[in-house]
Amino acid sequence: MLRVKIFGAGSIGNHLANASRQLGWDVTVCDVSETALNRMREEIYPTRYGTWDPAIQQCINDNAPQGGFDLIMVGTPPEHHLSLAMQALAEDPKAIMVEKPVCEPAMNLAQKLCSEAGNTKLFVGYDHVVSRAVTAACQHLTDNVLGKIHWIDVEFREHWKGIFAAHPWLSGPSDTYLGYWQRGGGASGEHSHALNLWQHLAHVCQGGRVSEVDAQLVYEEHDQGTYDSQCMLNLQTESGLVGRVVQDVVTFPPSKRAVVHGELGSLQIVIGYKPGCDAVILRMGDGAAETTEFPKTRPDDFIQELQHIAAHLDNSAPESPISLARGLDTMLVVAAAHESDSQSRRMQLDYETGYVLEAIAPCPPKTEPNATPNRRCA
Secondary structure, three states: OOEEEEEOOOHHHHHHHHHHHHOOOEEEEEEOOHHHHHHHHHHHHHHHHOOOOOOOEEEEHHHOOOOOOOEEEEOOOHHHHHHHHHHHHOOOOOEEEEOOOOOOOOOOOHHHHHHHOOOOEEEEOOHHHHOHHHHHHHHHHHOOOOOOEEEEEEEEEOOOHHHHHOOOOOOOHHHOHHHOHHHOOHHHHHOOHHHHHHHHHHHHOOOOOEEEEEEEEEEEEEOOEEEEEEEEEEEEEOOOOEEEEEEEOOOOOOEEEEEEEEOOEEEEEEEEEEOOEEEEEEEEOOOOOEEEEEEOOHHHHHHHHHHHHHHOOOOOOOOOOOEHHHHHHHHHHHHHHHHHHHHOOOEEEOHHHOOOHHHEEEOOOOOOOOOOOOHHHO
């Protein structure tokens, strides 16, 4: 039985606590707010899961037990993620899992956490890439059924009214980090599952990491700050693989899907194909589409994620697709996206510089010695 500690008694903390208990783990949840702990115990947890689990221990952060934990999970607003992860490192757990997005676009402490991780394994909560549907889809890609890959397209278009319906104690975006892109909110941060899935699929297709980012964002202002309601990315990897990511918080009904197109056919992953079900749709050439459904519940997302982490605690385990490095790769692209929109320039990423803003720079102008003029515009 694993012993786990969870920072944050909000929505994600409840999901992680329930998933941990479903796996029979010992759970301690801590928060800076007694109100949040009470709301977890009296409202959120029993409403979602039927009844409060008295085996879950609760405490204020300052009184939280230190040491002896196998896994420490951070489920707070993003601006606190990395400072709490650094604090957790001092307890020497086997692993730390930080919820997505891993940090703010400023990337503060990102490289420091990487450098000081030591023997502790670090993960980021991009649970979609370890779901049953995505795992099955990736097996098709590993088997090279599509031949040469032409492009990858991922979209997570979902109005965030569903988020606020699940968080009735919030009146709107300005009440939380979601309404501030600099704090890791907005479409670029909240729906960065899409970008992370694109990057994961690119790795599976042997495309490498994202090397260039061309972005356009739509920003919305409120009394307290600014968030991006739409985030559109054109991406290119180190090997030249190209594609697109679209994330927004305005679309209803939602559309969450990924498409990989190759010379022999196409593969589609549909999140929420129908209620309680994801799907993988494979179509070879002009043949009929083959659809495989993957039933699931919302708790399943987190149970599967924690099972994956538990299976990767051993030092002999392969690199995880939800490793800290993968999560920081995603946040570096998010940071580059905001910079790209700000400068109206395509940006390039230098991973050798580390997970810092200095790794992002404008791409040099493309030169075409024998360029043909566009006669339609002449």
